Amino acid sequence: MSSIVNDIIATVKQKDPAQPEFLQAVTEVVESLVLVLERHPEYRSYKILERIIEPERVIMFRVPWADDQGEIHVNRGFRIEMNSAIGPYKGGLRFHPSVNLGILKFLAFEQVFKNSLTTLPMGGGKGGSDFDPKGKSDNEVMRFCQSFMNELYRHIGPNCDIPAGDIGVGAREIGYLFGHYKKLRNEFTGVLTGKGLNWGGSLIRPEATGYGAVYFAAEMLSTRGETLEGKTCIVSGSGNVAQFATEKILHLGGKPVTLSDSNGYIYDEAGIDAEKLAYVKQLKNIKRGRIKEYADKYKGAQYFVIDPQAEYNPLWNHKADCAFPSATQNEINAKDAQNLINNGVYVVSEGANMPTTIEGVNILLDNKILYGPGKAANAGGVSVSGLEMTQNSMRLNWTREEVDNRLQIIMKSIHNACLTAAERFGTPGNYVNGANIAGFLKVADAMIDQGIV
Numbered sequence: 279m280s281s282i283v284n285d286i287i288a289t290v291k292q293k294d295p296a297q298p299e300f301l302q303a304v305t306e307v308v309e310s311l312v313l314v315l316e317r318h319p320e321y322r323s324y325k326i327l328e329r330i331i332e333p334e335r336v337i338m339f340r341v342p343w344a345d346d347q348g349e350i351h352v353n354r355g356f357r358i359e360m361n362s363a364i365g366p367y368k369g370g371l372r373f374h375p376s377v378n379l380g381i382l383k384f385l386a387f388e389q390v391f392k393n394s395l396t397t398l399p400m401g402g403g404k405g406g407s408d409f410d411p412k413g414k415s416d417n418e419v420m421r422f423c424q425s426f427m428n429e430l431y432r433h434i435g436p437n438c439d440i441p442a443g444d445i446g447v448g449a450r451e452i453g454y455l456f457g458h459y460k461k462l463r464n465e466f467t468g469v470l471t472g473k474g475l476n477w478g479g480s481l482i483r484p485e486a487t488g489y490g491a492v493y494f495a496a497e498m499l500s501t502r503g504e505t506l507e508g509k510t511c512i513v514s515g516s517g518n519v520a521q522f523a524t525e526k527i528l529h530l531g532g533k534p535v536t537l538s539d540s541n542g543y544i545y546d547e548a549g550i551d552a553e554k555l556a557y558v559k560q561l562k563n564i565k566r567g568r569i570k571e572y573a574d575k576y577k578g579a580q581y582f583v584i585d586p587q588a589e590y591n592p593l594w595n596h597k598a599d600c601a602f603p604s605a606t607q608n609e610i611n612a613k614d615a616q617n618l619i620n621n622g623v624y625v626v627s628e629g630a631n632m633p634t635t636i637e638g639v640n641i642l643l644d645n646k647i648l649y650g651p652g653k654a655a656n657a658g659g660v661s662v663s664g665l666e667m668t669q670n671s672m673r674l675n676w677t678r679e680e681v682d683n684r685l686q687i688i689m690k691s692i693h694n695a696c697l698t699a700a701e702r703f704g705t706p707g708n709y710v711n712g713a714n715i716a717g718f719l720k721v722a723d724a725m726i727d728q729g730i731v
């Protein structure tokens with residue numbers, strides 16, 4: 279049976295040799311599915327794996343824009359429409375210089391399984407650009423977003439493809455993108471999620487990914503009769519996901535001690551409390567400053583530079599109980615995973631997408647810790663995006679409590695779906711296999727029902 283897995287991996291290597299992240303994401307999923315394919319030969323005869331790894335459509339386009347000095351720049355824009363078997367394409371837009379086709383294909387592929395787990399009817403997609411919003415004026419960001427939408431608007435719509443934010447795309451960018459879509463189409467619809475509250479957004483959407491990752495950790499802990507109360511937590515990143523993961527850790531009585539950005543990280547042994555977190559939100563969302571400034575303001579905190587070429591990231595080498603990687607892909611390698619274990623970490627709940635390398639994942643699994651992979655643990659964001667779409671369709675807004683309750687119910691349901699699938703297919707407690715299998719089954723069955731399309 280592993281020959282089918284090897285064949286799929288070989289096909290991806292051969293067809294897309296320059297897409298290592300995509301290969302990594304596919305490898306992890308297909309390796310989880312060996313027993314499923316053995317028990318369900320129909321998935322093989324319908325060539326579900328061969329079809330699920332091929333995007334339904336890839337759109338790639340030129341994004342020209344002029345900076346404040348009038349100089350012209352050209353970026354590359356993408357939208358990957360990966361799979362629409364269970365609903366319209368749904369997934370974020372990422373603006374970051376590292377963005378390329380392979381990274382967006384890995385994210386779109388992950389999104390298919392994640393969206394399937396949410397219990398909501400959403401297919402998978404992802405998009406973005408190699409544009410770097412850092413250091414750009416608001417007007418430059420606006421002109422870029424408008425140029426990006428000049429092409430993207432042809433391909434998206436509230437019943438077809440509904441983008442949202444991701445790295446580098448927050449409330450400001452969604453506002454500019456939505457405004458321009460509305461102008462081009464002359465239509466006010468829920469074509470993007472993460473919108474502002476007074477123009478169609480949902481309460482709790484900004485919080486949802488970070489809160490969801492912490493709810494997922496709480497669910498995992500509850501299987502051992504424990505809670506987050508008093509637990510020391512390492513968080514990476516200092517953007518949307520990291521900020522709200524930190525906030526929910528505080529709500530549940532935990533002690534967050536780190537935050538990072540791409541230059542370095544802060545370690546605050548006394549804990550990042552609500553007042554310090556409010557400072558971080560101001561620093562990152564308004565002033566658009568660097569996390570280093572935290573250690574200038576709070577003298578008890580230490581700042582460490584992160585060298586991306588180093589053998590390991592010192593952020594993961596502190597005594598703690600829980601870790602919430604919330605920055606980017608492959609931020610935890612094998613050495614980092616081993617450092618987490620050596621430092622007593624026994625809960626890892628991934629706010630970011632694929633933050634752990636395959637070697638790192640194997641170390642976490644071998645040590646039988648509570649490990650929630652991103653496609654399950656960070657699904658709260660897209661879930662509340664789905665709830666935003668529902669509210670837009672009904673033309674009404676739910677209260678904060680209503681959305682938060684629904685988010686908690688969804689995170690519980692994802693947790694249960696992972697545990698049940700892992701148990702059913704012979705690897706109890708393995709949330710990686712559980713998430714991949716549960717996510718796959720729903721999409722695969724829908725693909726069979728819909729014929730060869």
Ligand code: NDP
Nearest residue numbers: 444445446487515516517518519539540605606630631659
């Ligand atoms: P933001 O842009 O708000 O924040 C990203 C954070 O990660 C920043 O602190 C950034 O630092 C840091 N970061 C980005 N790239 C790197 C890198 N190459 N090395 C080190 N640090 C880096 O993004 P989000 O918080 O929205 O996203 C974070 C992660 O969560 C991503 O993996 C994203 O795909 C995932 N995610 C996000 C969802 C959402 O709803 N926003 C939903 C589900 C998953 P710097 O400022 O220096 O760039």
